Amino acid sequence: MDTTFTIARDAPRLSRSPWRFALHFYLKSRYTLAAIFVFEAAQAACTILLPYAVKEIIDAVTLAHATGADIFATAKDALILFALLNLGIVLFSRASGAMLVLTGPFLRREIRRSLFSYIQHHSHRYFISHFAGSLANRIAEVSMSCMHALWTIAFDFYPLIIKSVVALVVLFAASGELALTLCLWLGVYIYVSFVLAQRCRVYAQDFAEARSIVTGKVVDSVTNVMNAKMFARRQYEEDYLTDYLNHEVDHAMRTYWYMEKLRWFQYGAAMVLMVSMVGYALKIWADGGLTVGEFSMVAGLAIMLIEAARGLSRSFLEFFEYLGNISDGVSVFVQPHEIVDRPGAARLQVSRGEIVFDDVSFSYPEGLAVFEHLDVTIEPRQQVGLVGFSGSGKSTFVNLILRFFECNAGSIRIDGQDILDVTQDSLRQNVSMIPQDPQLFHRSLMENIRYGRLDATDAEVVKAAQKAHAHGFILQTEHGYDSLVGERGVKLSGGQRQRVAIARAILKDAPILILDEATSSLDSVTEKKIQLGLANLMQGRTVVVVAHRLSTIANMDRILVFDEGRIVEDGSHDALLRIEGHYARLWNMQAGGFLPETDEN
Numbered sequence: 001m002d003t004t005f006t007i008a009r010d011a012p013r014l015s016r017s018p019w020r021f022a023l024h025f026y027l028k029s030r031y032t033l034a035a036i037f038v039f040e041a042a043q044a045a046c047t048i049l050l051p052y053a054v055k056e057i058i059d060a061v062t063l064a065h066a067t068g069a070d071i072f073a074t075a076k077d078a079l080i081l082f083a084l085l086n087l088g089i090v091l092f093s094r095a096s097g098a099m100l101v102l103t104g105p106f107l108r109r110e111i112r113r114s115l116f117s118y119i120q121h122h123s124h125r126y127f128i129s130h131f132a133g134s135l136a137n138r139i140a141e142v143s144m145s146c147m148h149a150l151w152t153i154a155f156d157f158y159p160l161i162i163k164s165v166v167a168l169v170v171l172f173a174a175s176g177e178l179a180l181t182l183c184l185w186l187g188v189y190i191y192v193s194f195v196l197a198q199r200c201r202v203y204a205q206d207f208a209e210a211r212s213i214v215t216g217k218v219v220d221s222v223t224n225v226m227n228a229k230m231f232a233r234r235q236y237e238e239d240y241l242t243d244y245l246n247h248e249v250d251h252a253m254r255t256y257w258y259m260e261k262l263r264w265f266q267y268g269a270a271m272v273l274m275v276s277m278v279g280y281a282l283k284i285w286a287d288g289g290l291t292v293g294e295f296s297m298v299a300g301l302a303i304m305l306i307e308a309a310r311g312l313s314r315s316f317l318e319f320f321e322y323l324g325n326i327s328d329g330v331s332v333f334v335q336p337h338e339i340v341d342r343p344g345a346a347r348l349q350v351s352r353g354e355i356v357f358d359d360v361s362f363s364y365p366e367g368l369a370v371f372e373h374l375d376v377t378i379e380p381r382q383q384v385g386l387v388g389f390s391g392s393g394k395s396t397f398v399n400l401i402l403r404f405f406e407c408n409a410g411s412i413r414i415d416g417q418d419i420l421d422v423t424q425d426s427l428r429q430n431v432s433m434i435p436q437d438p439q440l441f442h443r444s445l446m447e448n449i450r451y452g453r454l455d456a457t458d459a460e461v462v463k464a465a466q467k468a469h470a471h472g473f474i475l476q477t478e479h480g481y482d483s484l485v486g487e488r489g490v491k492l493s494g495g496q497r498q499r500v501a502i503a504r505a506i507l508k509d510a511p512i513l514i515l516d517e518a519t520s521s522l523d524s525v526t527e528k529k530i531q532l533g534l535a536n537l538m539q540g541r542t543v544v545v546v547a548h549r550l551s552t553i554a555n556m557d558r559i560l561v562f563d564e565g566r567i568v569e570d571g572s573h574d575a576l577l578r579i580e581g582h583y584a585r586l587w588n589m590q591a592g593g594f595l596p597e598t599d600e601n
């Protein structure tokens with residue numbers, strides 16, 4: 001792994017090479033896997049020795065015929081060997097099956113857990129540029145493909161190697177020439193199959209990507225089904241998806257046709273060899289170089305080996321298909337973590353709650369500059385309102401405090417500690433943020449509120465809900481606090497979601513509080529009602545409130561007016577009204593009846 005590849009300290013170490021990625025997990029089950037390999041070897045050896053046992057039987061029967069002895073007495077040992085080999089196949093294969101049961105589910109769990117843990121460390125930006133659906137799909141595909149690749153090695157490649165070695169040794173004893181010919185053929189055949197099959201990996205990777213895109217599109221369409229309904233665009237959505245499905249079909253065809261071409265080579269070569277080996281053996285037999293039993297053994301072994309080699313070349317294709325799937329997933333997941341804790345990062349200690357933006361410049365990647373040389377100090381326990389036009393940088397400002405993005409230059413300090421020098425967890429534990437459009441888990445209301453503080457008792461949760469004026473509507477839902485809220489909280493109204501988010505922040509009880517339009521979806525009456533709860537929450541804390549509805553922030557200690565990333569006005573409500581600038585204009589517009597929130601003023 002190169003040195004520029006930054007990974008969060010407590011994230012699992014995953015390789016970007018698909019092969020090493022998989023190996024990392026296989027090694028976790030090395031003991032059961034070793035047992036599988038031992039049992040498979042034993043089973044393969046038994047299988048390949050069967051023709052030898054048959055040969056012994058035939059030779060014994062031929063002998064008995066010639067001497068007039070009792071057939072069963074003469075063939076007794078050979079028959080016992082035959083029975084034992086069959087018993088061995090049953091026992092070893094089932095023992096290996098049992099090991100498989102012990103390994104498979106465990107490995108799949110580990111792979112999915114590690115991938116999930118790894119991507120949780122990705123930045124906010126990573127998740128806004130990847131489809132949730134395709135990420136989920138890829139996690140499933142990668143874990144399945146890792147398992148299948150392993151089974152291909154353990155149950156296809158490996159037994160074949162054992163079988164070939166045993167068969168060649170047995171054959172060698174019967175006929176050196178035959179063994180050598182077969183050996184040569186096997187070598188060339190396997191090499192060519194392997195080289196050709198490798199190409200399959202590239203095709204399979206593209207195919208896997210096309211599949212993930214389709215899943216992402218389906219999830220996006222389903223999530224936006226309301227848009228499709230509102231604009232009566234069902235047909236459009238179907239056609240839209242069909243384009244991506246066709247794209248997937250193209251890739252599937254390309255992959256499968258390539259595999260088909262390869263199989264022509266594989267089957268053809270196997271057929272030619274099968275026929276010529278039997279003919280060859282027949283000739284040696286006719287020349288007196290083999291007994292009847294030896295002939296049947298040689299023919300049996302050759303057919304078995306060729307069959308196995310043909311199977312192997314099929315597995316090569318599948319194996320490289322799996323590797324392609326893993327490559328696709330790994331290339332998406334195993335990317336550097338953009339925002340990581342510095343080595344030895346301390347925990348943020350908030351005693352007063354001062355927030356300083358010191359010469360901060362920030363632009364979104366591939367975006368226009370939002371802030372240039374921004375300087376602002378939010379005093380301890382100050383309550384600050386942010387106003388400004390849409391797109392002026394208010395949300396960006398609060399997202400920087402939470403380090404969802406990192407400044408390009410300058411620093412942000414909380415109580416004198418640069419937020420880049422403290423752990424992200426400690427930073428976010430000390431800051432409560434209520435976003436404009438809070439998203440909830442599809443879990444019960446109780447769990448959603450308790451997310452603020454996991455060890456809160458039911459009574460504490462209810463108390464927080466009461467303060468946030470959420471208790472009333474929660475009791476009216478079908479199962480009260482046990483009601484599920486739907487994906488991202490869709491079964492609640494926007495204002496109800498906001499109140500759940502406020503309750504959650506009340507429970508979290510962090511020294512710094514940020515509200516980004518946290519009450520924007522509430523009607524003025526409900527907002528007034530929870531003002532008391534909010535006022536309690538804001539008491540003695542540093543508070544930053546973003547609001548378009550100026551009445552929400554009129555009584556804050558200080559108001560910052562943003563315009564295109566600059567703070568153009570800074571002062572209390574009264575002071576800003578006096579200078580008759582931007583804020584005064586906005587205020588007069590809202591108070592003058594242009595906007596509906598005026599009633600309560």
Ligand SMILES: Nc1ncnc2c1ncn2[C@@H]1O[C@H](COP(=O)(O)OP(=O)(O)OP(=O)(O)O)[C@@H](O)[C@H]1O
Pocket residue numbers: 128364365367370388389390391392393394395396397
């Ligand atoms: N994730 C992002 N990637 C790129 N550009 C972004 C991103 N988020 C916001 N921007 C851009 O940054 C600028 C500031 O956006 P920001 O969300 O901070 O505005 P805002 O003041 O909160 O607006 P609003 O009042 O509408 O919420 C905008 O021009 C916006 O397009």
Ligand SMILES: [Mg+2]
Pocket residue numbers: 394395396516
């Ligand atoms: Mg915003």
